[in-house]
Amino acid sequence: MELKNKRALVVGLGRSGVASAFFLQEHGAKVTVSDAKSETQLQDEIAALLDRGVSIETGRHGERTFRDQDLIVVSPGVPSDQPQLQHARSLGIPVIGEVELAFRFLKGKVIAITGSNGKTTTTTLVGEILAKSGKKTLVGGNIGTPVISLVSQSAADSMVVLEISSFQLETIQQFRPWIAAVLNITPDHLDRHHTFQAYVDAKERIFENQRPAGVGKNQQSGDYGVLNADDAAAAGLKGKVKSGLCWFSRRHPVDCGAYVAGDQIVFQQNGLEQKVLGRSDIQLKGAHNLENVLAAVTIAMLAGCQPEQIRKAVAEFRAVEHRLELVATVNGVAFYNDSKATNVDATVKALESFPGKIHIILGGKDKGSDYTALNALLRERARAAYLIGAAAEKIGSQIQGTTPLVRSGTLERAVRQAFEASAPGDIVLLAPACASFDQFENYEHRGRAFKELVHSLTPVTLGDRA
Numbered sequence: 435m436e437l438k439n440k441r442a443l444v445v446g447l448g449r450s451g452v453a454s455a456f457f458l459q460e461h462g463a464k465v466t467v468s469d470a471k472s473e474t475q476l477q478d479e480i481a482a483l484l485d486r487g488v489s490i491e492t493g494r495h496g497e498r499t500f501r502d503q504d505l506i507v508v509s510p511g512v513p514s515d516q517p518q519l520q521h522a523r524s525l526g527i528p529v530i531g532e533v534e535l536a537f538r539f540l541k542g543k544v545i546a547i548t549g550s551n552g553k554t555t556t557t558t559l560v561g562e563i564l565a566k567s568g569k570k571t572l573v574g575g576n577i578g579t580p581v582i583s584l585v586s587q588s589a590a591d592s593m594v595v596l597e598i599s600s601f602q603l604e605t606i607q608q609f610r611p612w613i614a615a616v617l618n619i620t621p622d623h624l625d626r627h628h629t630f631q632a633y634v635d636a637k638e639r640i641f642e643n644q645r646p647a648g649v650g651k652n653q654q655s656g657d658y659g660v661l662n663a664d665d666a667a668a669a670g671l672k673g674k675v676k677s678g679l680c681w682f683s684r685r686h687p688v689d690c691g692a693y694v695a696g697d698q699i700v701f702q703q704n705g706l707e708q709k710v711l712g713r714s715d716i717q718l719k720g721a722h723n724l725e726n727v728l729a730a731v732t733i734a735m736l737a738g739c740q741p742e743q744i745r746k747a748v749a750e751f752r753a754v755e756h757r758l759e760l761v762a763t764v765n766g767v768a769f770y771n772d773s774k775a776t777n778v779d780a781t782v783k784a785l786e787s788f789p790g791k792i793h794i795i796l797g798g799k800d801k802g803s804d805y806t807a808l809n810a811l812l813r814e815r816a817r818a819a820y821l822i823g824a825a826a827e828k829i830g831s832q833i834q835g836t837t838p839l840v841r842s843g844t845l846e847r848a849v850r851q852a853f854e855a856s857a858p859g860d861i862v863l864l865a866p867a868c869a870s871f872d873q874f875e876n877y878e879h880r881g882r883a884f885k886e887l888v889h890s891l892t893p894v895t896l897g898d899r900a
Contacts, residue, residue, distance in 0.1 A: 435538040438462030443499060445519070446509025447471070447479045450532040453580035454507045457535070459486050463505075468495050503527055507535050510576070510601035513626060531605030533598065536581035538608065542570075542592025545733060548603065548640050549617030549668070551780045552726045553577075555718070555754050556617060557597040559730040563747040567739040569593050576602060578878075593737060600627065600636040610643035613733055614677075615660035617725070619667035620779035625802040634667060644677040658736050662725060663688055680736065682728035684721065692731040699728065701735045710735070711745035718751070719758055720787035756881035758787060761888045766858025769849075769888045773881030775865040778803045784865035785811040791860045792816045793852040795845065796833075798868030798880070800825035805832040805867060812836035818855060820848035824872040845873070845880065849887040862888075 442463040444455045451467065459465045466489040469476055473492045480490055491499050500506065500518040506529045508514060519529050537544070547557045554577050561573035572584045575596035588594060596611075600623060619637055627633040644657040659675030662668040663683035672679060680703070681688040692701045692710065699710045710731050716724065727748055734744050753759045756773040763769070772784045776798075785792065785808070792815050796805075805828070812819060816837040821830050822845055830839055840855075842848035845864075852862045864884045874880040 435535075437505075439464065440504040441502065442466070442505045442507065443468060443503040444507045444509070445469070445495070445516075446512040447476055448509050448511055449578070450580040450582065451507075451509035452479055452482065453582045454509075454532045454535060455483060455488050456486060457582045457585070458507070459488055465489065466491065466499060466503075468492075468499050470495060497521070500527075501525065505530070507532060508605050510599060514604040529605065530607055531602055533575065533581050533596070533602045534606045534609050536585055537606075537610070539585045540581070540594055541588040541590050542572075542594050543612040543737075544610070545593060545595045545613045545615075545737065546575075546598045546609075546611035546640055547596065547615045547617065547729070547733075548598045548600070548637055549615075549662075550620045550622045550777060551775075551783060552617045552722060552729070553597045553599075554774060555723065555757055556615070556726045556729050556733075557595055558754050559726065559748070559751055560733050561595045562751055563730060563734040563739055563744050564593050564595065564737060566747045566750075567734070567743040569737070569739075571595060575599075598640060600633055603636050603639040606639060606642070608643060610645070611640065611657070613658045613660065613736055614640045614644060615729055615733060616640065616662070616668045616671055617729055618662050618665040618779075619671075620777065621803065622777040622779070623801055625800070634671075638671050638674045641671070641674050641676060644675070646677055660691065660729065660732050660736075662729070663691075664725070680732055682725065682732045684724050684728060692728045692735070694724070694728070699731055701731055701741070703735070708735075708741055710741040711748055715745055715749040717749070718753055720783060722783040722786070723758075756877060758784060759881075761885050764853065764888065764891045765893050767853060767856045767860050767862055769862045769884075770864065771881045771884050771888075772863060772865040773870070773877045773884060775867060776869050776877055777801065778805060778807050778867045781808060781865040781867040782811060784863060785815055788815065788861050788863070790815040790817075791857075793818050793820065793856055793860060793862045795820045795822060795842075795848045795852065795862070795864045795884075796829050796867055797822035797824075797826045798866045798870050798874075799823065799872040800828055801869055803867065805829045808867065809833055809836045817860065818852070820852055822848050822866070822873070823868065825868050829867070845883055846887055849884065849891070853891055 442458045444467045447469040468491040565571040576599040577597040657677035663681040681691040759771040761769040818838040820842045870880040
């Protein structure tokens with residue numbers, strides 16, 4: 435892709451938007467950025483962009499701004515069906531995302547991981563395994579580091595491990611991972627995709643440009659698709675995989691991929707079965723994290739790692755920040771930060787990770803979710819639910835009668851109320867089932883705020899709390 439002297443517009447000034455603007459400018463493009471947020475909201479980003487000579491439009495998306503371009507790069511947070519983008523496409527202007535832009539310049543082999551839940555844990559774990567196996571490894575994407583920021587570090591022998599969201603997959607064209615994995619698909623982002631099928635359609639695009647695997651000695655030259663055999667929606671994508679198909683399962687053996695056999699994690703390919711690690715080597719809580727490990731084992735074995743290297747990396751791996759992260763135990767009450775549980779299915783998995791005595795904090799910005807899916811687990815395992823944010827009333831109406839409800843309003847009040855109501859051995863769990871954008875910048879901001887609030891709690895005697 436030739437960028438020199440091209441007129442390029444970047445839409446949306448999140449992390450990837452700013453990184454894209456810098457990349458385009460460094461490669462000789464004449465760059466404009468456009469964001470509907472106000473100049474005040476974007477003051478930090480604006481200062482950095484102006485220093486680079488980038489033109490800036492804030493507070494609106496001007497029709498002419500979109501029309502007078504040779505290339506438009508869209509940030510993931512900007513809906514791809516926005517009218518200005520549709521009009522630009524009708525004029526023949528290429529509209530791509532930051533992932534697609536980066537792919538045109540990346541060197542090495544790309545490993546892409548998507549799914550409704552578990553993406554960050556699996557992506558991080560795969561990166562750890564590859565790095566500890568001596569491979570030149572880069573990790574980024576939806577995990578926090580824009581893919582475009584990895585381009586300058588990539589080389590022919592790089593393994594580039596990417597967490598990829600449905601929003602990012604909407605705007606790919608040539609993006610082709612060597613190994614592409616779909617961990618699971620449950621309803622999420624319906625406020626953006628409108629229907630579950632549209633969401634599934636976005637996820638399946640990860641396989642769109644892959645090429646069939648070779649045979650015999652040349653098998654490694656082809657691409658691989660990895661699917662969760664235990665997740666109906668993910669398994670239903672098998673017909674979309676044009677490359678070598680492998681699976682992972684915690685319920686039954688698979689012909690190609692990783693599965694649980696007694697107390698062992700086993701990998702099988704071409705009729706060869708290898709024990710990789712024991713279940714006791716896994717330090718992460720919950721059945722969903724067992725699935726994440728199985729996915730990571732499958733990917734790592736396909737990438738040429740050895741079982742002992744994988745076992746050692748998994749045994750040393752701890753929970754990723756904001757994902758069932760143990761923050762502290764105060765007066766015998768354990769506080770867990772699962773701020774990344776931004777949809778109902780993730781919250782179900784969080785609840786399933788504990789046998790009971792849970793004080794759960796729910797709420798935030800609704801994404802068109804059905805919270806009744808929580809009801810059975812709330813009845814069985816929750817001592818109370820503390821509702822915060824814009825979705826509090828909707829959640830309350832859908833889980834009414836399952837467990838005592840406390841309308842806390844804010845995260846600060848919820849943490850204090852949960853602590854005061856808990857007893858030694860109880861769990862206080864932040865697993866909101868919602869996006870964070872009503873009260874926080876993102877789920878990381880929400881998770882950090884939760885941790886600060888927990889660390890500010892003062893241990894007291896049981897008599898003082900009574």
